[in-house]
Amino acid sequence: MSADPVVDPSTSTAGASKSNVIKSTTSRSTVSTLLSSATQLQWKINEKCLCYHGPLIYEAKILKIRVFTPEDTENGEIGPNFLVHYKGWKQTWDEWVTEQRILKLDEAGIAKQRTLAQSAVAAQSASGNVAAGKMKDSSGKTTTTNPAGPSASAGGSTRSGVRKEGARGTKRGREDDDGHNARRAEMKLNVPELLKVLLVDDWEAVTKNHQLVTLPRSPTVHQILSQFEEHVKSTMTSLPDPQLLTHTICAGLQIYFDRSCGMSLLYRFERHQYAEVRKKYITGPQVKIEESSDVEMSSIYGGEHLLRMLVSLPQMVANSQMDGESISLVREYVNELLRYLESNKESIFQREYDTPSESYGNTVRS
Structure with missing residues (x-):
């Protein structure tokens, strides 16, 4: 499955009753919430739905509903949150998600799920299956693993989504996507073998150790991209218009990172750390508003998570409206960035990972 949320996506239709009161207590275990009509939430406990996990959509079931405050949040997101369980996956994949990640279990939602599953398969094929090998996920299923984060183990759901479509949907998908598939092929990345090894080591350190x-x-990430920009501008390169385009492309990659970090670049064991980071730098009661407004994840995370994002770019681009020429430019610059990461691996990537406290592990497993 992809990133690591604390919810379970089982499918079902949405349409919950609305209440006019919101009441919560300070005790995390006893917080109960009645959602007001102002929140425009259409979900209720035990309701089946569809839920985004990374770039893909999974069937899920809503287990709990809570309104998180800056002092009391499981995932760093303030406001109404939903604990979901993903259908067919172990409870360890359950996670808290915001309403923006939930879809109704109806024909439109299922159609979108199928489209994204097809896009993921096409993008993975086009990118040369960057994260090599077969691995077993936490549910015991064997999947083609992309050690790039939350969308990393999306193979399980992608597999089932395509299978459900079967004969009736495959042909139509090819006809509809002929032009798009040709465009996605341009985003094929040449990931150096050394970086592939680092991806696997990173996956093992977090998920197994x-x-x-x-x-x-x-x-x-911000510093790495700035250093890469200076490197490109100061050296002889075959990249098109480096003086004009490098800053724009690096700024775009930084935006991609900031938007995808919390949703699709984290493994489950890292999500509590992410919540703590958001409390410390963005949402916590001690953080000044003028300070938090300038904090992005690219100014906190580093090369390990940047590499996860880069190998996930083909999937991201496949779901974007970017034109073929732009995709070709981004591909050239990202391939150059990958070579830069390889050349500077000693200063960019962490050699030894931190071992968290026992209380951290207990919190994550609870």
């Missing part, structure tokens, strides 16, 4: 990347990292 239960270790964490040190945060904040040094250098950060």
